[in-house]
Amino acid sequence: MTALSSNSGATEAEAEVVLSLQGVHKRFGDLEVLKGIDLTVRSREVVCLIGSSGSGKSTLLRTCNLLEPIDAGTIELLGHDLGHERIDPDAVRRHIGMVFQSYNLFPHLSVLDNVTLAPRRVLKRSKAAAELEATELLARIGLAEKAADFPDRLSGGQQQRVAIVRALAMGPSILLLDEITSALDPELVAEVLGLVEELAQQGMTMVLATHEMGFAKEVADTVCFLEEGRIIESGPPGKIFEDPDDPATRRFLQRIIEAGRL
Amino acid sequence: MPPTSAGALIDRDEPPISLYSSSRPRLRGRAGTIASTVSTIVVIGLIIALLASPSAAAFRKGFLDVHQMWIAFKGDPQKGILSVGKGFLLNLWLSIVCEIIVLILALGIAALRMTRGPVLMPFRGVAIAYTDFGRGVPVILVMLWIGFGVPSLNIPGISTQSPVVYAGFVLVFSYTAYVSEVYRAGILSVPTNQVQAARSLGLSAGTTLRRVVLPQAIRNVLPALLNDFASLQKDTAIVSTLGVAEAVHAAQIAGGVEFNYSGFTIASLLFLAVTVPLTRYTDRIMAKDRNRRLAGNGGAGAATSSP
Numbered sequence: 001m002t003a004l005s006s007n008s009g010a011t012e013a014e015a016e017v018v019l020s021l022q023g024v025h026k027r028f029g030d031l032e033v034l035k036g037i038d039l040t041v042r043s044r045e046v047v048c049l050i051g052s053s054g055s056g057k058s059t060l061l062r063t064c065n066l067l068e069p070i071d072a073g074t075i076e077l078l079g080h081d082l083g084h085e086r087i088d089p090d091a092v093r094r095h096i097g098m099v100f101q102s103y104n105l106f107p108h109l110s111v112l113d114n115v116t117l118a119p120r121r122v123l124k125r126s127k128a129a130a131e132l133e134a135t136e137l138l139a140r141i142g143l144a145e146k147a148a149d150f151p152d153r154l155s156g157g158q159q160q161r162v163a164i165v166r167a168l169a170m171g172p173s174i175l176l177l178d179e180i181t182s183a184l185d186p187e188l189v190a191e192v193l194g195l196v197e198e199l200a201q202q203g204m205t206m207v208l209a210t211h212e213m214g215f216a217k218e219v220a221d222t223v224c225f226l227e228e229g230r231i232i233e234s235g236p237p238g239k240i241f242e243d244p245d246d247p248a249t250r251r252f253l254q255r256i257i258e259a260g261r262l
Numbered sequence: 263m264p265p266t267s268a269g270a271l272i273d274r275d276e277p278p279i280s281l282y283s284s285s286r287p288r289l290r291g292r293a294g295t296i297a298s299t300v301s302t303i304v305v306i307g308l309i310i311a312l313l314a315s316p317s318a319a320a321f322r323k324g325f326l327d328v329h330q331m332w333i334a335f336k337g338d339p340q341k342g343i344l345s346v347g348k349g350f351l352l353n354l355w356l357s358i359v360c361e362i363i364v365l366i367l368a369l370g371i372a373a374l375r376m377t378r379g380p381v382l383m384p385f386r387g388v389a390i391a392y393t394d395f396g397r398g399v400p401v402i403l404v405m406l407w408i409g410f411g412v413p414s415l416n417i418p419g420i421s422t423q424s425p426v427v428y429a430g431f432v433l434v435f436s437y438t439a440y441v442s443e444v445y446r447a448g449i450l451s452v453p454t455n456q457v458q459a460a461r462s463l464g465l466s467a468g469t470t471l472r473r474v475v476l477p478q479a480i481r482n483v484l485p486a487l488l489n490d491f492a493s494l495q496k497d498t499a500i501v502s503t504l505g506v507a508e509a510v511h512a513a514q515i516a517g518g519v520e521f522n523y524s525g526f527t528i529a530s531l532l533f534l535a536v537t538v539p540l541t542r543y544t545d546r547i548m549a550k551d552r553n554r555r556l557a558g559n560g561g562a563g564a565a566t567s568s569p
Binding site: 089091093096098102105106108121163166167170 | 455456458459460461462464465466473474477478481554
């Protein structure tokens with residue numbers, strides 16, 4: 001029981017589609033944030049969403065677990081249309097793990113209780129079983145001795161790793177990571193990205209909104225460049241970062257390089 | 263560095279600055295100790311002088327007579343003086359029972375005010391009207407209104423209750439309005455990203471409220487809740503207007519019979535014996551919470567709001 005994710009290995013060629021979006025539109029009042037998003041995420045795939053702030057990356061992730069309702073288009077999780085009238089959002093979210101920029105650990109609960117809350121209250125696991133599993137997961141990321149501590153005693157990097165473990169404890173089919181290193185001090189970024197990389201190697205299906213271009217280049221199977229609510233260009237990182245087709249992608253990468261971030 | 267040019271961001275020709283205060287330095291060390299000793303002596307001297315003055319004798323006799331305090335405290339059935347001590351037990355009992363009911367009802371009102379959607383709109387309206395009324399009308403007015411008004415209506419089963427029941431009802435009515443607003447402020451103080459984190463783990467709205475929002479909300483407003491409890495405890499004195507034999511009413515009788523008002527002093531001391539520890543405790547909780555927040559906030563993201 002050392003694997004962090006419980007994904008069964010699908011064959012490379014015919015990996016099952018975990019998440020698919022077709023023509024997704026989302027508007028806040030007059031502002032159209034997503035203007036027709038098509039995206040397919042297969043089992044064991046790591047998709048990185050890149051693009052400047054306000055390009056719609058976060059909103060895209062939040063529509064996938066129904067935190068934001070969409071105005072048009074369809075989202076399917078494991079072949080189920082999430083727009084169906086009898087869809088239970090709580091049931092959908094049970095299968096989608098989400099990690100946020102600001103960690104959002106529950107400050108009134110210990111690290112252990114943060115991790116066991118959902119398994120106990122949603123999956124109705126016994127306290128003992130949930131704590132055993134949570135302790136194993138925490139030990140895997142080297143934070144077993146912090147189990148009884150409250151989140152505010154932990155560094156940002158530790159908090160974010162606990163937030164990832166909290167999502168993993170529900171055994172999700174896919175993880176959505178929303179700029180999870182953006183609020184961290186620079187020296188703490190590596191420990192969080194290291195954990196994400198480990199998950200990728202173990203076959204966790206993930207969609208990341210990220211500004212860490214080096215990381216995206218290394219870990220992503222697919223990179224999608226978003227601008228003004230559209231996916232302008234997507235493909236393997238080698239293609240997107242080395243030889244992008246679209247002038248907008250080239251302009252964006254040029255700015256990143258000038259800022260010394262790639 | 264070239265001389266200040268039109269495009270420069272930094273102005274190098276600032277006037278000389280002074281970092282020194284023009285007033286005298288504050289007293290430190292031994293000088294400070296001497297100063298505080300002198301000021302203490304002056305204040306104590308003033309109090310002694312006041313108590314020793316001729317009119318102070320009358321004050322002492324009328325308000326601070328220990329013997330009269332004792333008579334008022336234990337009561338004197340022969341003279342028809344009710345016991346302030348026994349009366350105070352009623353104040354205590356009433357405040358505790360009312361507080362428990364208030365804490366439960368107020369949560370319901372707060373929840374009602376925070377509902378969304380058109381179906382519950384009328385209930386929301388009633389809840390808002392109630393909190394406005396309960397907080398806006400003086401407790402004593404409601405007390406007189408219910409306490410004297412309801413018995414005069416001759417409604418079977420309702421108009422024949424004891425004044426203590428009316429008093430309890432009025433205190434619960436007024437304080438539920440206050441406390442529901444305290445709860446509401448507490449719930450609003452919990453960042454929405456806490457709710458989103460809980461919901462994205464698959465927790466239902468109800469479980470999120472119970473396990474994530476309310477524990478944080480109540481911790482945030484605990485000082486305000488304790489404050490309102492101290493206030494409720496004091497306001498049980500208003501029950502005396504209905505002639506209930508509580509501490510203030512008993513002290514009033516003692517004052518009337520003995521022409522001495524030391525009974526009010528002993529009643530005050532009894533109230534202070536409860537409210538002072540309660541407010542000190544509130545202060546301690548607030549200080550502890552503040553220290554915890556200041557000391558613990560190592561994570562940069564704790565203060566980061568959601569996008």
